[in-house]
Amino acid sequence: MVQTNLDAVTGAFSYTGKYIARRLLADGKQVLNLTRDPGREHEFGSLLRSVPFSFEDPQVLSASLAGAGTLYNTYWIRFNYSSWTFDQAVKNTRLLVEAARNAGVQRIVHVSVTNARADSPLAYFRGKSAVEELVRNCGLSYAIIRPTLIFGLEDLLLNNIVYLLRHFPLFVIPGDGNYRLQPISAEETADLCVRAAQQNQNLELDAAGPDILTFRELVRMLKIHTGSTARMVYLPAALALGFSRLVGWITHDITLSSEELRGLMEELLVSEQPPAGQTRLEDWLKEHGKELGNSYVSELRRNYLPYNTHK
Incomplete structure (x- = not known):
């Protein structure tokens, strides 16, 4: 895998993406933030660059990802509301993954959820499963991290x-x-994501606490x-x-x-796998x-x- 010092993170002004961005910056990485609101106040100052998602223009979205080695994807919604739907979130994620592939991104670390299943009666978990499947089939190296309940001050x-x-x-x-x-800390979730990005093989891992x-x-x-x-x-x-x-x-x-x-x-x-967190x-x-x-x-x-x- 060709090494690059730039990684892209969705939602670095929000919750899980913020902890991933903090960890990457601490490691000396350059961070590109994809967000709905590039002008939002945040803690990072000039340490990262922010661009809008641009789902309406896939070419612009792809161009914004140029030079990034890894895409950390935390993009999702919590529930259907007004025009915000899980189906649209899946479509948007497909556009994002395709843009990453076209931009030459080498690896995707996707944050999902434990027990995501295509046959789930719950739309949240079905949608998460659909996104996992498109990540598996995108043609890029990938890691899928499935947290339980992530705890942190922003939760x-x-x-x-x-x-x-x-x-x-x-x-x-x-x-x-x-x-x-089975809660896991936000810091340990971010750590798992960053360590998963450093590996070459495709992997899928639950993120659950002790x-x-x-x-x-x-x-x-x-x-x-x-x-x-x-x-x-x-x-x-x-x-x-x-x-x-x-x-x-x-x-x-x-x-x-x-x-x-x-x-x-x-x-x-709750995860059936051994705990990945210690906090x-x-x-x-x-x-x-x-x-x-x-x-x-x-x-x-x-x-x-x-x-x-x-x-």
Whole structure:
């Protein structure tokens, strides 16, 4: 593989892509950021260059990737909303992968999700599976990294759970809360991606942390390390989802979709592979718990409403 010092990352101003960009810059790499908003304020200053996705013009998209050796792809959406759909996200990813191939990119590191399957009843996981398949068949060297739940200060899920724990007297647990998940840190996810890029063979790897927790254990842990006194209340899943919609009405957001709840309760955020991460969520919370949940972070305001379309 021909060595180049320039790598491309999608979403370096967002979450997982930000941690990948940090790691690459720390390693002395030059970073090209593909983003919906090149003018957005960010932490990197002049250390990286940003260009728009340009899905509407594949030639421009391909030209923007010229000189990059590896493309780290984190592009995806959390749920269908307005013109934002999983089907369109798959089409856009196909355009991105084709542009990378035409630009001479040598390797793609694609960030997927655990338990992505073409026959999944959940559109999120079906879409992720479709993207995995097009990466496998694109003709380029590739690595597919499948995280479970990625935890970090920018994670909306953990932050907003803690916000509710801090600001409401009750916290609703869907069902009995005994369904499991296996969180991994954002830093270790980025490290896995960068190490995967340095290999030559095609590979597929789950990114999961060392501990498997039930959801109720997760919420209790968050309570302990953030000083919350909220009472945990257990409701049937349908009622809990209705409560989340009420919270969404108050916050002008979608706090939890029905598909997300089903995926959580079906334990799709647990890996059958040996843990790839070593950082325990509880240890991380001891250091960072006080920083979580001081304000609510809206998914719609962060990733949907500022943009008219994702085409």
